[in-house]
Amino acid sequence: MSFGEFVKRHLVDTRPLRVPAYRRIWIGQAVSHVGLGVTVVAVSQQVYVLTGSSFWVGMLGLANLIPLVVFGLWGGAVADAVDRRKLLVAGSLVAWLGIVLILAQSIAGVPNVYTLLAAVGLSAAGFAISSSTRGAIIPRLLPPELVPSANALNSLVYSIGAVGGPMVGGVVLQQGGFAAAYAVDAVLFTASLYAAFRLPALPPLGEVSRPGWRSVGEGLRFIVTSPILLMSFAVDIIAMVFALPRALFPELADQRFGGSLLALAWLNSAMAVGAVLGGLFSGWVTRVKRQGLALVLVIALWGLAVAAAGMADQLWLVVAFMAVGGAADVVSSVWRQSILQLYAPDEMRGRLQGVFMVVVAGGPRLGDVRAGATATAFGLTTAWVGGGLACALAVLVAGLSVASFRNYRSR
Structure with a gap:
């Protein structure tokens, strides 16, 4: 096999980046996710400094979860009934305002x-x-055969932000404190705003349902009556609720690594390091046909890698095992998103993406609550390894x- 053939078969497929609208969204997400990673580190550390408790760090998950569920489902329903560009701009402005308020309290x-x-x-x-609106937009910008590749690119850019953000966050916290960290996020998020403003008009296609909880119910019924979609959500919830140890990072850094901010940054970046590598070498992922069975196996691998990380006493070992878990997670996310986007008709995509976003973003928040509560009740190692x-x-x-x-095979 020549080098060119190896690259084509194994490295990430970049063809979706030839589409200008998608390329702007991708670059905007790449920049803004670095800022998001900075805030994730800073806000969890600030809460831990204020309270000295992993329980309150876990409560950040609950603070995220409730609006994610309510506005994810509602936003997905609205995305099937209005111009998706306008809705994406509106949602992005609200998210940016939240970042500015976090910055204001620190200043x-x-x-x-x-x-x-x-x-x-x-x-x-x-x-x-x-997020629910953006997920429904992608299949409108690209031909169906490029959607899995776009999802791999999306996972890669999220992972790069998750690596760079916490590392930048550790340095900024060390040098400038919490206000400087939140300011970085507020500035970088403008890249996402620019990409949303530059999108073409995206009016609804097909039959338009009046946005509201009735239309949300239609989307939920579509999922419940499809075992393939239902299980794709269920396995992700299992992965995040049982095994995600994110809320335990400040306590682990404090107990095992002397409270080092550098150690905290590495812990927050470890999964993303593996996810970047998994995303870069994701060319094979789009060729897997038995996606249901493959999802089960990679999520089981994620759980075992997390358990191994929880038993490690050296920082490099914790990072290595969490990186393995991150690679498994990014592969599973490509398959789950592709199944959903190509399984649903366009007039249902907003609602189903709303549910997907609730599961993908809400599951980790439930995992934060679970981790913080079980660590308080049973100790750090039991909460981490047992999960x-x-x-x-x-x-x-x-x-x-x-x-x-x-037995599911990709379409």
Whole structure:
């Protein structure tokens, strides 16, 4: 095999970037996700400094979860009934306002955990609207055969932000404090705003349902009556709720690594390091046909990698195992998103993307709550390792027991 053939078969497919509108969205996400990673590190550290408790760090997950569920479902329903460009712009502005409010409380010098939770919730509401809308836009910008490749590129850019953001966040926190970190996010987020403003008009296609909870119910019924879609959501919830140890990073850095901010940055970046590598070498992912079975296996691998990381005492080992988990997670996300986008008709995509966004973004927040609560009750190691093992067992039992999902082949 020549070098050119190797690149074509194994490295990420960049053909979607030839489409200008998609390329602007991709670049905007690449820039803004670095800022998001900075804030993720800064706000969790600020809450831990204010309270000294992993439980309150876990409550950041709840502050995100409620608006993600409500506005993700509502935003997806509206995305099927209005111009998706306008809705994306509106959601992005709300998310940016939340970031500005987090910055304002830090500049004012009167930090309060409840103020932080409220500002995080507002940003999450905007994120929910914009994310569900953006997911419904992608199939309108690209031909169907490029949608899986676009999802691989999206996963890659999110992962690059998740690597660069926490590393930048660690440095900025060390040198400039919380206000400087939030200012970086507020500035970088403008790249996403620019990409949204530059999109062409995207009016609804097909039959238009009046946006509201009735149309949300139609989307939920579509999922419930499709075992393939239902299980694709279920396995992701299992992965995030049982195994995600993110809320435990400040406590682990404090207990095992002397409270080092550099160690905290590495812990927050570890999964994304693996996800970047998984995304870069994702050429093979779009050729896998037994996607249901493959999803079960990679999520089980994620759980086992998390459990191994929780038992490691050296920072480089924790990072290595979490990187393996991150690579498995990015592969699973490509398959789950592609199944959903190509399975649904366009007039349902907004609502289904709303549900997808709620699961993808809400699952980790439930995982934060689970991790923080179990660590408080049973200790750090039990919460971390036990969650990973429970994830691997649960996903194997659930995923392999549904024949239609186990035997599903990509369309």
